[in-house]
Amino acid sequence: MISRRNLIKNFSAVPLLGGLAGTTNLLPFLDAAAAPAKDYFRDLGIRTFINAAGTYTSMTGSLMLPEVLSAIQYASKEYVILDDLQDKVGQRIASLAKCEYAVVTSGAASAITLGLTGVLTGMDEKKAELVPHLAGTGMKTEVVMQKAHDIPYAHALKNTGVKVILVETKAELEKAINDQTAMLFFVNANNFDGQVQVEEFLQVAKAHRLPAMIDCAADVPPVENLWKYTAMGYDMVCFSGGKGIRGPQSAGLLLGKEKYIKAARLSMPPRGNTVGRGMKVNKEEILGMLVALELYLQKDHAKEWKQWEAQVALIGNAAASVPGVHTATKVPPIANHIPTLHVSWDPAKLPLSAAALQEKLRKGTPSIEVAGSPEGKPHAISITTWMMVPGQEKIVAARLKEALSNV
Structure with missing residues (x-):
């Protein structure tokens, strides 16, 4: 039988990233770190378990690696400007994932909502404040996807106020596209369930000069998927951060074209009067997500x-x-x-x-x-x-x- 006490002891022995650099007085934190670990879950009467099931959100996803925890601890002791951090981390992630631009979001669902919002608003801050109330704004109002891809998480599209048009065949997909179509949306996990598969779906989007987004939330491994779909030509790709990459459970990645992701950032915190205000990612999660991705790419x-x-x-x-x-x-x-x-x-x-x-x-x-x-x-x-x-x-x-x- 594994001792939970020993597990907690092993996972709590995490060094500070970057040593003692910075202006903050770290002595109180060091004293706290030296204190005996408290079994918070046991005190709360919450059951812990061995996860032989997988990266289910209901089971709190994955366990972060010690280096990720160290980065989170480091970030918690200094102040930074949120946009500056997203800028620099986004640049690093874009380089690692071989794409034009990137941003850390509050999960893959948030990446879907924010990415679509960027498509709707462009770089117009006034439009960003109007979402999800699209009527009379001049913004487009529809997204097209396959009926076989209508999973519960696709509700993230509806958060923007769009109407989701469901189709089954390629002919129906072509017919559904009109002057109100903002984007085509594809769920990679359901690729073989729909009649129009991943490359053909993209071809339709390109033929109609429409942006295409693909949901790849749980699609690493293999590691190559991190750049496969942007290289294929998808404008935006959404990943969960707290599954195979083992970043913070509430973090995600939006990768792809700079013009759409920069526009998506207009609806992200610290801006307040937007649909994305509640999708805040803190500095600890942003830095932790970067470190998790770096570790994932270095892995054998x-x-x-x-x-x-x-x-x-x-x-x-x-x-x-x-x-x-x-x-x-x-x-x-x-x-x-x-x-x-x-x-x-x-x-x-x-x-x-x-x-x-x-x-x-x-x-x-x-x-x-x-x-x-x-x-x-x-x-x-x-x-x-x-x-x-x-x-x-x-x-x-x-x-x-x-x-x-x-x-």
Whole structure:
């Protein structure tokens, strides 16, 4: 059993980035850092768990690396001008992601809303103050996307006041475009669900001289996706910061064309009378996001992939040793593109539902969260290891085998 006390001890031992530079008196902070760690979650009566499910927002995404925490701690001790920080960090991120311009947003959904707002308003500050009330402003009022891409997160488009037009075929897509069409929107994770796929969709946008935005929220790894779609020609690409990149959970990235992202910044804090005022990103998150991205690009991705495969194999072998249990390792084609263990069982041999197994793992010590079957099967679960602390895969393997054996 992993000691939560030891985990907290390991993750709290984070050095200050940049030494003791700056004008701030750091002694009170150093004294606080030397104090024994307090178990805040336990005091609040909140359950912590081993994350064998993935980067779900409901499970608070990913764990930030020590270097990211160090950058956040560093940023918390000095004042800067918010726009200056976004300027400089945006320049660095644009260079790293091989695009014209970039900005740190409060998640991928915020990137969608703000990017579209930039398309609607251009560099007109007065128009930025009118969004989402578009009628009579001269701003365009429609966005076109495929019906198969109408996921809940696409609501971020509607925050700007536009009407979302849903289509199914290429012919319908072409017909839906009119003088009120502001942008075409594509959800990369659903690429193979729609009839018009990623490159053809972009071709339609270019043919009609319309900006195209693509939602790639959970689409790293592979690392190449960070520049693949801007290189392809998409005007804006939206990523979550707190998933595979392991930045702050409430941060995201808007990458792409300078003219649209600069316009999007007119609706971002510190400006107040805009639709984006509530989408504030603080200096700690901005710097933490930059450091997380730098670390992600420096990582040995091939080595990490082999580690995930070995961890998944360990858990899979333990589960498959129980009579009636079947396992398979699969890799989703786009979003959450990582080795994923599918565990299923014969209900005639193991009269156990997926929900019941999830609850057994959840209520054990330590608590473990696993995901349901991607296909919605009643006697199957799925497991990933990429959000685990190394070594936790051994605990998951033992606990899963135990839970399946004692039915």
